[in-house]
Amino acid sequence: MGERCFEWFIFDFPVTGEETILELFSQVAAEQLNERERALLNWWGRTPTTFYEVKALGQQVVLVEEILTGDTFCVRGFQNPADMAVGNILYLRVLRVGEEFEFSTAGLSLPGHAKGPLLSWLKKDFAVFRRMSKRKKVGWPLYLRQRAHRIMAWAAAFGAGRESDPLAEGEGVWGDRFDALLMLLEEYLLRELINNKIRREGWKGFLRRILSGVNEPDVAPGEGGGKAAGAEGFTWARPEYAEVAHLVAKDLKRRGRSDTVSRALELWYRFCLLEEPVVRKAPAWAAAVVYAVARTEGRRLSQQRLAAEYGVSVSALSTNYRHLRRLLGLS
Numbered sequence: 001m002g003e004r005c006f007e008w009f010i011f012d013f014p015v016t017g018e019e020t021i022l023e024l025f026s027q028v029a030a031e032q033l034n035e036r037e038r039a040l041l042n043w044w045g046r047t048p049t050t051f052y053e054v055k056a057l058g059q060q061v062v063l064v065e066e067i068l069t070g071d072t073f074c075v076r077g078f079q080n081p082a083d084m085a086v087g088n089i090l091y092l093r094v095l096r097v098g099e100e101f102e103f104s105t106a107g108l109s110l111p112g113h114a115k116g117p118l119l120s121w122l123k124k125d126f127a128v129f130r131r132m133s134k135r136k137k138v139g140w141p142l143y144l145r146q147r148a149h150r151i152m153a154w155a156a157a158f159g160a161g162r163e164s165d166p167l168a169e170g171e172g173v174w175g176d177r178f179d180a181l182l183m184l185l186e187e188y189l190l191r192e193l194i195n196n197k198i199r200r201e202g203w204k205g206f207l208r209r210i211l212s213g214v215n216e217p218d219v220a221p222g223e224g225g226g227k228a229a230g231a232e233g234f235t236w237a238r239p240e241y242a243e244v245a246h247l248v249a250k251d252l253k254r255r256g257r258s259d260t261v262s263r264a265l266e267l268w269y270r271f272c273l274l275e276e277p278v279v280r281k282a283p284a285w286a287a288a289v290v291y292a293v294a295r296t297e298g299r300r301l302s303q304q305r306l307a308a309e310y311g312v313s314v315s316a317l318s319t320n321y322r323h324l325r326r327l328l329g330l331s
Helices: 002-011 021-028 035-045 112-132 140-146 148-159 176-197 200-212 239-254 258-275 282-296 303-310 314-328
Strands: 050-057 061-066 072-076 089-092 094-097 100-103 108-110
Touching (some): 002 021, 002 148, 021 035, 035 094, 089 148, 108 112, 112 140, 112 148, 258 282, 258 314, 282 303, 303 314
Antiparallel strands (some): 050 061, 050 089, 061 072, 089 108, 094 100
């Protein structure tokens, strides 16, 4: 399940409100890719997770048919032969790799008799989605990407033993009014998440760092509309973030821990990218980062002494450290 959720986040989740991580990556990496690689990446971006019926089996390949469009694929490299009985329904993503096709993850496997109820449920849910969508043209690929979380939940429940047709149990899928409410709620939560946590340029900068290495700046000094290029080549969205980074780097070098500067600043960079904290006192955050790094390395460092060195209260240091630990999953 965790693997499928991670795949959904990379391929389908619109981290900027419109673009997925895969689409942002294709923009950032465009100059480093050849024409064939760009075409392959574009094909991946247009391929949703959907349902396939197993039509035939070979020793190394399986023939599957997409139940909504009728498209067929010969796929290599399936991971679990037990899921590959003829007639089974698979919920997964088929990706082109060179001139062949492969399954992106292990996926979900449903019994063959699920096909009828599944098609009935999908068509009803698609009708609700199309009615509620603000887009002029709504096709199956868009529906499968944007409703993947609901589809996966229902398919998992069916695969776990729920063998009745949900449409026979009441009005609509969950009831037409409740469906509409759920869709509006999902859109609101998504919009709030994107507005408050993740910025388009932040994600593009993060992907550039992956491609070019953490020691290279995302933008040159003086560029980026007020962004501050600071220690170790990190580019900070706000000057106060750069001030914290400067204090952290200076402190660690003074302590003879120059080898941990890059790790500490990367920790602070990730936190700023995800949380966009309001920094009123840079020393309080710098002390929290230094303390967090020491804890992750198993080194003892007194909060009282560190707070005194930075001229901040112990409670401010402790509160900021808890924010760092909780969001970044630090031990």
